[in-house]
Amino acid sequence: MFCRLDVEDAVNHIVERPLDRRSFMKCALASGAALGSGAALGMAGIAEPAAAIPFGAGAETEADTRYVFEAKFYQKLPNHKIKCKLCPRECTVGDKERGYCGVRENRGGVYYTLVHSRVCAAHVDPVEKKPLFHYLPGTTAFSIATAGCNVNCKFCQNWDISQSRPEEVPAHFMPPQSVADIARQYECPTIAYTYSEPVVFAEYLMDAADAGHAAGVRSIVVSNGYMQEEALKAAYGKMDAVKIDLKSFTESYYSKVVTGQLKPVLDSLVTLRKMNKWTEIVYLVLPTLNDSDAEFRGLAQWIKANLGTDVPLHFTQFHPEYLLKNLPITPVPTLERAKAIADAEGLHYVYIGNVPGHPSQNTYCPKCRKMLVERVGFTASQVLIRKNSCPFCQQPIAGIWHA
């Protein structure tokens, strides 16, 4: 489903976020009239929107078995307990309890995902919005999410779905083949798993990616990377590109602000590098919390040493949200300082995000410094890269530039 925000909303909310619950349902009602024949979800073979249910009456019941599949990546323990092996939390979950993510549940000693095909947000987005700047610029991605997340970032822009249990959020039944079909119908070369945290819907992501590939549609993921290695290889091994949100470069921030850990995310980045998976990194800069020169420098040095200078790094602007409404918007000079430090450490592609019109949203050749990709908002208005190289000096430009 593609629901257009009005222009003012689009400018003011150039962040990676789906509609809130009320807007989602409004759009679901309007989609048929606004988009014409062949475009409404109903005509794509998708179930009627949850807007048909009076708002506040709750989503599907927990007993809705079509969303419930035995989970992968877990270990059975005595006394009907299980240990989840999906992410580094390794939740030990008793009978009738759920893991930290809220979307996986132990029932009599068997662990289940509750969100397979249970889509609570679906949009057609420009791929630059993820942001992925070195992957098929100018194309769109059919972007989906389920409820749930395995961390609790105090600044989360999508907390109303990431921090909710699936039964608390209106959802559509969207099996993997439907995901692929809709992507093709909207002429999206890519499916994106995003908005909440795709780690927690790994099983669905894997099945949808398989269906997509069979239909000639690629897959990308926008993730916190907080995942165990085996699960990462199995799930993100099916991705054509990965964007990792690296929240900070200190364990204390990860502990206090994210309720996670830094090291497993760094390990995931190294694993993705070894898998030769195209990866971009976003670092959301929060004033006073993760904006020190030392942190920026440490981050840039680590990336250079472990991933190489060609990994794009996006320093993006924070907007007050969720549990951190007391902080100001990140000053642009702070972002520019971060970029300057990363540039000085030798990284080739350092961007500033969420600041419309900033020249650092463009791609420049690391050798001759000519502009190669011009971006206006989330639109790649000009792409000069030819045969994966700079047309001016023939410097190879890392990325996936053509389908």
Add this chain to the structure above:
Amino acid sequence: MSTTHSNRRGFLKQSLAGAALLCASGGIGNSAAAGPVAAGAKSKVVVARDEQLHGTGSSVDSQRMLALADRAMQTLFDRDHPVEAWRHLVQPGDKVSLKVNTLGGRGISTNVLLVAAICERLQESGVKAGDIVVWDRDSDELERAGFHLAVGGDRVQCYGTDRAGYEDELAAWGSVGSRLSKILTQRTDVLINLPVLKDHDGAGVTIALKNMYGAIHNPNKYHPDGCNPYVADLNMLPEIRSKMRLVICDATTAMYEGGPGYKPEHSWNANTLLVSSDPVALDHTGWKMIERKRAEKGWKTLAAEERAPRYIATAADAEHRLGTNDPNKISLIEV
């Protein structure tokens, strides 16, 4: 004055019928919070026991349950008649909600007969049947525990937050930021907390304070580190702290190992109600009961299993002051 469908028998009869409408919201009254008593005074915890509560069968005798609840309330409030005790807490016009615990299913959920007894006394105290709501997170869990949904009309209400929804805005304190059940925020002047007595594989025990996890949209986020300090921080939310007047812990059947799901092999008929206005003192007392049973059965202490309920001390600390866990400040009255 009872009517045919609003006394205890009527509640049970009504609860068989079921319904489908959502109840309208109510206002928020001013009320004194549960919690620590005046400086120097002790927190009373009444431990009311009836060894014949289950009679010769496996189910609880309803008359004995009513009598036990009456005895506990009269003792706690030092009154000669149970209605006088209840009038200490509620007044006509109050919207009263009873937060039960039904996660564990039949066997280790708040007993329907206890709830019926409380509903009867509340109505005798002047609270209208339609102003009483029995609730938990999920309607299906309520039904599995033996409750029958009842929504609308002039009878005692019974439904889950899945029918009412959560507030859109977050309520935050310390480490907790959650959306609260609209049953609590819009349908409750006086909150009666009705937990069960059982151990918990993460928190150590789950009694009064942790029962409020059923009032928020994201309890799964607050299980790391033995649920500490999350349990204490959650109970600091004004909507909970200001409205919770009383805790009646259903320890008619209790569990000492394997919680929160029901493990009949590790449960016992304690035939007890724990009653207090101090949820910390009550949780401390309940924890000790569980430890005594564990010792009797040859199990290690919860501390030895690295799951001592640290949240109880946090709830009592200087930052929270939700009650006391100091045995010297708890007046334990066994009746």
